[in-house]
Amino acid sequence: MAEMSLSAAALKQKEHSNANQKLAMWLYLASEVVIFAVMIAGYIIYRINEPETVRNIHKELGVALVTANTFILLASSWAMVMGLRAIEMGKRQEFLAWIGLTCLMGTAFLVGQYIEYSELAHLEITLQDTTSAFAGFGMRFYAPTFFHGAHVFVGVLLGLRVLWLGRKGYYDDNPIGVEIFGLYWHFVDIVWIMLFTLIYLV
Amino acid sequence: MSEHTPTLESAHKAQDQAHSHDHHSDTVTMPLLGTVTVYGGIYTVVFGALAVLTALEVLIAELLKTEYEGLTGAMRIAALLGIGIIKSLLVIWFYMHLGKDNRILRFIIGVPLIVVLLAILYLMAVPTGPGGGYF
Structure with missing residues (x-):
């Protein structure tokens, strides 16, 4: 009987701890919403005031590379949630494979972004450009996309940490750490969904 | 046991x-x-x-x-x-x-989203022209 009470108490403590960690991550993500919104607002106003410039930039850039990159990031989100599903089902090896794939696709996304920045450099689109045909675009483009890329980079590092701990069986009994990492990764994916639509398509 | x-x-x-x-x-x-x-x-x-x-x-x-x-x-x-x-x-x-x-999480992420949406709409509504606009 005493053991049952102990088990119930431990279970309740685990529930509280998991709920607190999830709450903390959502609060952090709420703060991120505000930061990204400021940058997105800056771009929206530019898009409204300079439709011709944006049209010309879209014509120069094309959408092939960024569309491929978008598919990679969407697939990484799927891999992430499949990893969570696997560890919840007690399949540790499968979980490690999915999280490894998530990190790999995150890295591929960053490589794609590097290639894109190289193309933009050839068009002489820079942060402080105020004189060329694309004046004012650089800061409004690089700030949100680079800030997002930095989040992907941090996400890959966090993913590698999850892999490292997961290998040792850290998440076998309580996969909340994987779920928390997943919340971060999916948020980064959502930010990209909106940046892709607003900056590259609209 | x-x-x-x-x-x-x-x-x-x-x-x-x-x-x-x-x-x-x-x-x-x-x-x-x-x-x-x-x-x-x-x-x-x-x-x-x-x-x-x-x-x-x-x-x-x-x-x-x-x-x-x-x-x-x-x-x-x-x-x-x-x-x-x-x-x-x-x-x-x-x-x-x-x-x-838990539903509280919907409020935690939903309220900032609504607030920033209103802020963006305000910025868009500010008229451009002499001395105006946020461009």
């Missing part, structure tokens, strides 16, 4: 299974499409929807790529933004489990 006394480990497993049983099923029942069995269940179905919506977005943007202003331009923007928002909601609801988790 009797044979039926729950241990800590079994209690944890039972709780986890009850919480996420539907997320582990490969069979998904969807409106219009009916019941589908696919590896990964709802997660794979959502990924399929995200891929199709992204392809649709790019198609719309490319078909109407000369329309940046006027009524067609506005309709193009509305369609693209609508698809982008649907994609975001799919990720939040299914991958981030906001549909299943």
Whole structure:
């Protein structure tokens, strides 16, 4: 009987701890919403005031590379949630494979972004450009996309940490750490969904 | 300890299974499409929807790529933004489990979203011209 009470108490403590960690991550993500919104607002106003410039930039850039990159990031989100599903089902090896794939696709996304920045450099689109045909675009483009890329980079590092701990069986009994990492990764994916639509398509 | 006394480990497993049983099923029942069995269940179905919506977005943007202003331009923007928002909601609801988790989390992320949306609308409404605008 005493053991049952102990088990119930431990279970309740685990529930509280998991709920607190999830709450903390959502609060952090709420703060991120505000930061990204400021940058997105800056771009929206530019898009409204300079439709011709944006049209010309879209014509120069094309959408092939960024569309491929978008598919990679969407697939990484799927891999992430499949990893969570696997560890919840007690399949540790499968979980490690999915999280490894998530990190790999995150890295591929960053490589794609590097290639894109190289193309933009050839068009002489820079942060402080105020004189060329694309004046004012650089800061409004690089700030949100680079800030997002930095989040992907941090996400890959966090993913590698999850892999490292997961290998040792850290998440076998309580996969909340994987779920928390997943919340971060999916948020980064959502930010990209909106940046892709607003900056590259609209 | 009797044979039926729950241990800590079994209690944890039972709780986890009850919480996420539907997320582990490969069979998904969807409106219009009916019941589908696919590896990964709802997660794979959502990924399929995200891929199709992204392809649709790019198609719309490319078909109407000369329309940046006027009524067609506005309709193009509305369609693209609508698809982008649907994609975001799919990720939040299914991958981030906001549909299943405590409702307070919806307020935590929903309120800042509404506030920043109002702020952006305000910035857009400020008239441009001599001494005005945020451009």
